[in-house]
Amino acid sequence: MTATVNRQILLIEKPKEKLGPEHFRLAESPIPEPKDGEALVKVRYISLDAANRAWMQGATYRAAVETDSVMPGGSVAEVVSSKAPGLAPGDLVFADTGWQDYAALPAKHLAKLPKVEPMTHLLSVYGIAGLTAYFGLLDIGKPRAGETVVVSAAAGSVGSIVGQIAKIKGCRVVGIAGGKQKCDWLVSELGFDAAVDYKDGALFKALRAAAPNGIDVYFDNVGGDILEACLPQMNLKGRIACCGAVSQYDRTPSATGPRGIPGLIVVKRLIMQGFIVMDYMDQRDEAVARLQEWVSSGKLKVQEDVIDGLENTPAALIGLLAGENRGKRMVRV
Incomplete structure (x- = not known):
């Protein structure tokens, strides 16, 4: 009809x-x-x-x-x-x-x-979510084998792919997510090395335990207090890929975190860069080919x-x- x-x-x-x-x-x-x-x-x-x-x-x-x-x-x-x-x-x-x-x-x-x-x-995985994860992590984060990568909103569409690509690249991967079920899923199903439940409180301390050698790459989907907890734990010359600030979208504007950004960026010589996936569309075919290869080989779960x-x-x-x-x-x- x-x-x-x-x-x-x-x-x-x-x-x-x-x-x-x-x-x-x-x-x-x-x-x-x-x-x-x-x-x-x-x-x-x-x-x-x-x-x-x-x-x-x-x-x-x-x-x-x-x-x-x-x-x-x-x-x-x-x-x-x-x-x-x-x-x-x-x-x-x-x-x-x-x-x-x-x-x-x-x-x-x-x-x-x-x-x-x-x-x-x-x-x-072959659309905006997968491409955002791919380009944000690899072009801005530039992870190297053996480094520690932390990703917030790790159980979401972008974060779940970021963490898996970081594992493919030989990194230690820590996800930040809300709730024990999501954290367990990240470790048991997606192969993250550790996951931190931001709803538990004591985020800074839990993150320190999960990433004892500091953070080399932080993929930020949320901004706010979680970004504030990650910044002091960044290693020298760490890279922060700023993808979104979901913690700020659906709330009354307030003066909560992150505080102390300028000083930390200078002292730690951090690179903090925002990006829009549309900037990379001329490289889309190559990225999709790589993503398809990882999905078909079972290295990347969707x-x-x-x-x-x-x-x-x-x-x-x-x-x-x-x-x-x-x-x-x-x-x-």
């Missing part, structure tokens, strides 16, 4: 504190018609990322989300009809379709994807958290911000 309406999730109010279901509304509109140079795509899987919440706070590497508009977000989508050369019905693409069933977008904004089974891997139904997308993002997920969270539309 052919669909006749396009369901859309609208952001109707920007949250001042925690994000809640009341900030969204499910709406319906006609399915759009593609113009010349555009393709109509049907959304298959929507990527959920902590950055979705950051976009509501103001302009980042993209414009701020406006209220009463479709909530933006990347997805794997299938071409339904095309008025653009090089795109045909059935082609898979990655695009910022937003949270909706269908979108008509210029072909120049669509990245063609290979056919991969399962398709979900195009959003996780963990995905798939939630069904477009209508459940707001709750799925709220849950992700609360740390519900293990691995890459996405919504099957």
Whole structure:
């Protein structure tokens, strides 16, 4: 049966504190018609990322989300009809379709994807999550065999891959995650050398015990107090890859950590660099080839958290911000 309406999730109010279901509304509109140079795509899987919440706070590497508009977000989508050369019905693409069933977008904004089974891997290990882990760790962290690598939000989509790549490179790997179950999983299933539960309290002391020789590379997904605990334990000429600050996205702004950054950076001669994965898209094919090699050889395990139904997308993002997920969270539309 052919669909006749396009369901859309609208952001109707920007949250001042925690994000809640009341900030969204499910709406319906006609399915759009593609113009010349555009393709109509049907959304298959929507990527959920902590950055979705950051976009509501103001302009980042993209414009701020406006209220009463479709909530933006990347997805794997299938071409339904095309008025653009090089795109045909059935082609898979990655695009910022937003949270909706269908979108008509210029072909120049669509990245063609290979056919991969399962398709979900195009959003996780071969998508933004895997590429973020790959380039952030290897290009900025530059881990060397025998060094200690610490990663925060280690049970999440990016962190779980960062830790495994660091192990492949011969490093001692310590993950920071919330809850004993996640920490046990990191060690027993993904091969981390140690895991620290930040919810336990005494983070600094636990981290010191897990990384007795100090930290050479810290992959930071959270900022805040966890970054503050890691900084004094960095070794001389350590590298910090700043990927995100999820601890700051869904809370009232405050004066909590990290404190003392400038002095520590100078004394320890640290390199602390932020990055956006889009900067590396010219190297994407090479990275995906390496990731595929590691997955097929069993060196890299893929963990995905798939939630069904477009209508459940707001709750799925709220849950992700609360740390519900293990691995890459996405919504099957």
